[in-house]
Amino acid sequence: MSEQQKPIAIAIDQLCFSYGDRSNVLCDVTLQIQTGDRVGLIGHNGCGKTTLLMCICGALAPTGGEIRLFDRPLIPGRFYPDVGFLFQDPNDQLFSASVREDIAFAPQNMGLSTEEVEYSVNEALRLTGMENLANRPPHHLSGGEKQMVAIAGILAMQPRIVLYDEPTASLDLKARRRLVQFLGQTQETLLIASHDLEFILELCDRVILMDAGRIVAQGNPKQVMGDRDLMQQYDLEVPYSLTFLTNTIVVTTRKILKK
Template sequence: MSPASTQQSVNSETPLKESQLEEGRLEERQPKELLQKSEESRTRKSGAITTQHLTFQYPNCEPVLNNVSLFVHKGQRLGIIGHNGCGKTTLFMLLCGVLSPTAGEISLLDRPVEPGQFRPEVAMLFQDPDDQLFSPTVREDIAFGPQNMGLDPEAATSRVNQALAVTGTDFLADRTPHHLSGGEKQMVAIAGLLAMQPEVVLLDEPTASLDMRTRRRLIGFLQKSAETLLISSHDLEFVLEVCDRVLLIDNGQIIADGDPLDIMGDSELMEAHGLEKPHSLIPHVRPHHRRLSVAGQMPAIRATERATDLGKSQAKRGKVKNNQK
């Protein structure tokens, strides 16, 4: 064989070997890439809510929501914060099918949301409980959802009793809803949601009209809840205690998405979008104790501090009285 033919043979073999090596590299990479895609697929399947490029616009108005893409995992407790009119309630209305999007897609538990379609796996608390209380008695109102889901009377009654007990509204069972206080109506409306045992719960300003004790009860059972929770609220301390993720919305868009302490602890970010840093995140001589070990009860450390403060106050008053004598 001539040198020329030998050189030609070498040149023809070299690219082949490089090609084979490259194919080998691709084969090595392929399983990892497939594994990654499979993992992403499993993650997506575990989602409770997905929106893609969601836009909503009322007639002759600027878009209330503009190109919002969101993914919420099952079991997540998501707080949604923002100034009045930023689109929080509109987002909830779209998620539960009350409103139809101008553009974009929404899926709930891997099924598309169809406007007007009854989906018992999702329940929404409206800002005004009078919008969802209509039966002659509290018990009948709470039973409405389970009955319309086709449950037999015994199962429906069991769910009603459980919801009454959890929300502490059992003493109101035979009362007329529209004769109740604002806070009582709120808890009855929440009991109505719980009786349906939904997988996804949307709560729009759930602490409105609640007194301290009832608010603490609500915090207690939401912290233990296994459902996916989306909570829209101006009660930022409540959001800090309940939620493990926060969205900050402004001008119909997601401005920030992440850890509640990181987002709400950023004074500059909060003020730029019409909000204030929660009081408990402002440095104090005595730190705040937001989280309670037992729902509805004051932590021992706070109770001790209160007792100490009261004792000092009374002692001071006693000195003043003695000086006056």
């Protein structure tokens, strides 16, 4: 299926949201994400990234606009097994006595049979490489291991969309590399909010820059995050890898011109 023919997984039209009497946290957000896309959300603290994710998973009710998932209107408050949400802190979604029990929680509450739950749990353990930790208490694990268990719990639901809120925040370099490799092989539609711009650059094929609840830029990650004037305007730094590449090209070009 060509890029133009891929179905739309997430369609958002003029979305607005506010907390009580506060001004809009989200204002006229309009975007479309195709099935299988990996999209990064960037912007400084308070720009609306997490709120947008919470609206997409149905946890928050927008004050205006519409969200459609696979061309069906999203109803806030309803459970959508097609959508998985990974919290910034994995401790917020790990609460069972063992890794296996934690992963089984969602499929058990989806009404699956015992055999279906067991299959989903075993497959999630296999995909995340957590088989050897299946009987361990999740709160005795490292930050990276907890993150992978939380992801396994999402995968056991077999979602088509996964929303990630700062997935590298609690990870060391080794766990971060593992997460990049893992997500690079998954087939789900990904929407990732992160301050780790190098992570977004490595993983995503599109980036959305938000400021004050609005989308102010979007496109190819290298082009958007490599635009120094744009990034400075919104108090962000160009990722080091892009700065290094640009400087290398400039130095090399100058050497060639001198010959």
